[in-house]
Amino acid sequence: MTPEESMSATAVQSWTTNVERAGKLFSALDESQLVQEVAPGRNRLVYLWGHLIAVHDAMAPLIGVGERLHPELDAMFLTEADKRASLPSAGELKAYWDEVHGRLLEAFRRFTPAEWAQKHTAMSEDDFKANPLRNRLAVLLSRTNHLSYHLGQAALVSKPTPR
Amino acid sequence: MTPEESMSATAVQSWTTNVERAGKLFSALDESQLVQEVAPGRNRLVYLWGHLIAVHDAMAPLIGVGERLHPELDAMFLTEADKRASLPSAGELKAYWDEVHGRLLEAFRRFTPAEWAQKHTAMSEDDFKANPLRNRLAVLLSRTNHLSYHLGQAALVSKPTPR
Numbered sequence: 001m002t003p004e005e006s007m008s009a010t011a012v013q014s015w016t017t018n019v020e021r022a023g024k025l026f027s028a029l030d031e032s033q034l035v036q037e038v039a040p041g042r043n044r045l046v047y048l049w050g051h052l053i054a055v056h057d058a059m060a061p062l063i064g065v066g067e068r069l070h071p072e073l074d075a076m077f078l079t080e081a082d083k084r085a086s087l088p089s090a091g092e093l094k095a096y097w098d099e100v101h102g103r104l105l106e107a108f109r110r111f112t113p114a115e116w117a118q119k120h121t122a123m124s125e126d127d128f129k130a131n132p133l134r135n136r137l138a139v140l141l142s143r144t145n146h147l148s149y150h151l152g153q154a155a156l157v158s159k160p161t162p163r
Numbered sequence: 164m165t166p167e168e169s170m171s172a173t174a175v176q177s178w179t180t181n182v183e184r185a186g187k188l189f190s191a192l193d194e195s196q197l198v199q200e201v202a203p204g205r206n207r208l209v210y211l212w213g214h215l216i217a218v219h220d221a222m223a224p225l226i227g228v229g230e231r232l233h234p235e236l237d238a239m240f241l242t243e244a245d246k247r248a249s250l251p252s253a254g255e256l257k258a259y260w261d262e263v264h265g266r267l268l269e270a271f272r273r274f275t276p277a278e279w280a281q282k283h284t285a286m287s288e289d290d291f292k293a294n295p296l297r298n299r300l301a302v303l304l305s306r307t308n309h310l311s312y313h314l315g316q317a318a319l320v321s322k323p324t325p326r
Binding site for chain 2: 007145
């Protein structure tokens with residue numbers, strides 16, 4: 001394994017580990033647990049779950065893997081704050097979660113190191129020349145951190161003690 | 164910039180961005196804000212701040228950058244849960260934060276891609292052959308995620324709305 005192969009595989013593994021951790025956490029909750037707020041007046045667990053699905057689904061066009069699978073989630077989980085009475089069921093969210101992450105992981109495992117270092121689709125060629133760190137890997141690392149950020153919040157109510 | 168140079172620089176930038184975000188968040192808090200719990204019955208902000216310093220300081224020997232600067236922080240911020248009445252002052256924590264991160268970043272910027280792909284010091288040569296993803300980069304990504312995890316918790320009380 002070359003250093004560059006090792007580095008891209010390490011980043012994909014970091015993503016996968018956190019996706020699996022979040023998948024286990026959220027899919028173990030029943031509907032009454034899902035409407036708990038992570039702290040008084042803050043987002044409900046169900047909102048964080050849908051929010052992560054919407055954000056991760058939006059990674060696909062950004063790194064050139066294909067179109068969104070569920071753009072209809074954006075209104076309730078991205079552009080709007082957590083306030084809707086009616087949201088998708090736990091079963092629906094679980095199905096979306098598996099679908100969105102299955103598709104991404106398949107693509108991630110095919111990317112070569114050179115492809116990870118290529119620009120993401122929201123960058124122009126000129127901007128990328130000025131800042132070559134705005135690449136696909138940056139999107140992957142940024143979304144892994146964002147996932148960890150909300151996992152830390154979800155853990156406050158979904159298990160007895162924070163790690 | 165080769166793909167491998169781009170990848171290691173991207174990972175260091177992801178670390179730096181989150182360290183700066185956390186540094187700003189914690190150092191802006193006064194002593195009365197620092198003793199707030201992130202959620203009822205959960206860790207206080209001051210504990211998270213010290214916890215991150217202790218965890219990051221312990222990265223140095225793990226990736227072969229040198230000895231711990233502040234091993235005395237482990238008892239209060241790592242092995243013990245948040246319960247001590249007396250902890251270092253905000254001024255002391257700020258100084259430790261800057262010292263620990265300044266030293267790490269200097270080393271991170273010198274590592275070549277091949278050095279990032281080398282094993283961390285807690286792995287034997289044989290174990291590393293079996294799992295080449297237990298490398299220095301894996302430590303960096305894991306600690307960046309851990310930092311994001313606690314940043315998400317700290318944000319629940321340190322600013323009006325979660326991101």
